[in-house]
Amino acid sequence: MRAASRTVADGQNRRAEVVAATRRVIARDGLDKASMRAIAQELGCTTGVLTHYFRDKEAMLDVVLAEIVAGVDDRRRRLLSGDYGLADVIDYLCDTLPNSDDQIEWWKAWLAFTSASFGAGRRGTTHTRFYDQLRRNWESSFRELAARGEIRADIDPALEGDSLLALLDGMGVQILISPDKLPRDRQRAILTRHFSSIVP
Amino acid sequence: MRAASRTVADGQNRRAEVVAATRRVIARDGLDKASMRAIAQELGCTTGVLTHYFRDKEAMLDVVLAEIVAGVDDRRRRLLSGDYGLADVIDYLCDTLPNSDDQIEWWKAWLAFTSASFGAGRRGTTHTRFYDQLRRNWESSFRELAARGEIRADIDPALEGDSLLALLDGMGVQILISPDKLPRDRQRAILTRHFSSIVP
DNA sequence: ATTGCATCATAACAGTTATTATGTATGTAA
DNA sequence: TTACATACATAATAACTGTTATGATGCAAT
Numbered sequence: 001m002r003a004a005s006r007t008v009a010d011g012q013n014r015r016a017e018v019v020a021a022t023r024r025v026i027a028r029d030g031l032d033k034a035s036m037r038a039i040a041q042e043l044g045c046t047t048g049v050l051t052h053y054f055r056d057k058e059a060m061l062d063v064v065l066a067e068i069v070a071g072v073d074d075r076r077r078r079l080l081s082g083d084y085g086l087a088d089v090i091d092y093l094c095d096t097l098p099n100s101d102d103q104i105e106w107w108k109a110w111l112a113f114t115s116a117s118f119g120a121g122r123r124g125t126t127h128t129r130f131y132d133q134l135r136r137n138w139e140s141s142f143r144e145l146a147a148r149g150e151i152r153a154d155i156d157p158a159l160e161g162d163s164l165l166a167l168l169d170g171m172g173v174q175i176l177i178s179p180d181k182l183p184r185d186r187q188r189a190i191l192t193r194h195f196s197s198i199v200p
Numbered sequence: 201m202r203a204a205s206r207t208v209a210d211g212q213n214r215r216a217e218v219v220a221a222t223r224r225v226i227a228r229d230g231l232d233k234a235s236m237r238a239i240a241q242e243l244g245c246t247t248g249v250l251t252h253y254f255r256d257k258e259a260m261l262d263v264v265l266a267e268i269v270a271g272v273d274d275r276r277r278r279l280l281s282g283d284y285g286l287a288d289v290i291d292y293l294c295d296t297l298p299n300s301d302d303q304i305e306w307w308k309a310w311l312a313f314t315s316a317s318f319g320a321g322r323r324g325t326t327h328t329r330f331y332d333q334l335r336r337n338w339e340s341s342f343r344e345l346a347a348r349g350e351i352r353a354d355i356d357p358a359l360e361g362d363s364l365l366a367l368l369d370g371m372g373v374q375i376l377i378s379p380d381k382l383p384r385d386r387q388r389a390i391l392t393r394h395f396s397s398i399v400p
Numbered sequence: 401a402t403t404g405c406a407t408c409a410t411a412a413c414a415g416t417t418a419t420t421a422t423g424t425a426t427g428t429a430a
Numbered sequence: 431t432t433a434c435a436t437a438c439a440t441a442a443t444a445a446c447t448g449t450t451a452t453g454a455t456g457c458a459a460t
Contacts, residue, residue: 014407030319032232036448047448048408057448108318115315118308118376119230128378135381162374162382163367163390170370174362176318178328181335182362190363197397214437236418247418248438257418402460409454416447423440430433 015053017043023064027108031116061113065123068110069130072096076137085150086199089141090191093168094184098175107172135161151198160198167194215253217243223264227305231312261313265323268310269330272296276337285350286399289341290391293368297387298375307372335361351398360398367394 021043025034036057040047054060079092098107117124138161145151171190175182182190221243225234236247236257243249254260279292298307317324338361345351371390375382382390 028319030316032316033319035446037446046409048410051449052407108315111315111318114373114377115308115311116230116232118311119228119233124377131374131377132381159389159393162386163393166370166374166390167363167367168370169373170366170368173314173369173373174331174366177314177324177331181332186362189359190366193359193363193397194394197393235416237416246439248440251419252437404457404459406457407455409452411450411452413450414448417445418443419445420443421441423438425436425438427436428434430431 014049018050018053018060019063019067022060023067023105023109026064026112027105031112062123064109065113065126068106068113069126071106072134080141083148086145086195089145090188090195093191094187096168097187098172098179099184099187104176107176111173111176131165134165137161138164149200151195152200155198164194167191214249218250218253218260219263219267222260223267223305223309226264226312227308231316262323264309265313265326268306268313269326271306272330272334280341283348286345286395289345290388290395293391294384294387296368298372298379299384299387304376307376311373311376331365334365337361338364349400351395352400355398364394367391 018039022034022039025039025042029038036047036050039060040050043049050057050060054063075092075096079088084092096103098104113123114127117127135158139157142151142155142157142160146153146155146157167190171182171187175187218239222234222239225239225242229238236250239260240247240250250257250260254263275292275296279288284292296303298304313323314327317327335358339357342351342355342357342360346353346355346357367390371382371387375387
């Protein structure tokens with residue numbers, strides 16, 4: 001009945017709409033409040049839609065988590081296009097941090113999965129592998145920056161990657177908890193201070 | 201009946217036992233799995249004990265959260281006794297990070313509360329106030345270190361506090377996710393690098 | 401026209417949740 | 431002993447959880 005109000009080819013997007021609604025509820029109300037009925041209500045339908053496009057609730061959450069990871073990759077690929085300096089990295093980091101509504105949603109959902117992954121075993125590996133990948137990516141980026149003379153040549157790329165990853169994660173959490181204590185210019189100051197020891 | 205196997209004056213400690221069991225279950229199985237029955241089973245009793253000493257489940261969780269905050273304060277007070285240098289701060293930070301079984305439990309529980317506090321509003325203020333306090337504490341510590349000549353005199357104490365707080369939080373999360381990627385010596389390396397720009 | 405498939409709604413199911421009320425020992429004080 | 435509060439266990443309750451089965455609707459092809 002209500003399907004008549006939808007356009008055709010919606011079936012393709014319908015699945016993505018479910019995922020988006022799921023992520024929205026998780027970010028707004030928390031992972032524990034993200035029940036099938038709550039997600040369905042967020043989308044404006046019944047749970048029949050969810051069960052039609054996904055076998056399990058777990059399958060839904062897996063896709064949400066996968067999209068978060070893919071989103072980080074996408075933004076990072078945009079940074080790496082062409083020659084980028086330390087200033088570009090700082091700009092990229094500020095865009096990645098939970099400043100915009102979009103990023104706040106991503107970060108909250110990601111953090112919800114993170115704390116939930118401690119108990120469970122299956123989704124925990126997703127986190128370790130994702131962070132391993134981020135570590136390797138940053139390491140190679142710092143190696144590249146050092147080779148191009150953007151930063152000092154005697155730095156330890158792996159150590160720089162680990163340090164930045166930790167700082168970034170911590171800043172994200174702090175911003176989510178009290179955004180007004182850590183506005184954009186404050187973030188830039190922290191990042192600039194962090195990189196002050198590796199500028200040539 | 202089973203109360204006969206307990207000693208007298210237990211009534212005083214019994215409440216603390218409930219809190220400890222609650223924290224244990226949260227750290228091991230996650231906040232969502234920490235049901236009244238699960239906590240009671242962890243303690244080896246029924247939910248009657250829990251309802252006897254606490255009005256709500258929420259009241260229990262509040263005490264758990266308060267104990268975590270108090271634990272951080274206790275450890276910090278031990279650091280501030282007497283003259284402490286930058287090396288002492290690094291030692292303290294390594295002890296605070298989730299390296300020991302105790303600290304792992306504290307950190308996991310804290311992180312569970314953190315991600316859960318985004319949706320709810322009541323417990324969220326606990327987080328913001330706690331972090332504000334940490335921020336102020338670190339700021340004054342850095343000011344003191346600068347006055348004593350342990351670190352450079354031209355640093356920004358508030359910025360140093362914010363930076364360290366973020367880095368510390370991030371390192372804690374990273375260690376919980378993949379402890380073998382961030383062992384103790386690696387942690388020390390990151391902290392040493394972090395402080396390299398403020399040594400005299 | 402009819403068959404069939406995709407897309408949902410509805411309802412029932414068993415399980416789990418926190419909360420509450422009630423019962424039952426045990427110890428203490430009068 | 432009697433009276434009473436402490437310290438639990440037990441059980442019932444209503445609400446909520448994910449999953450599943452069953453229908454209903456509309457479109458597309460035969």
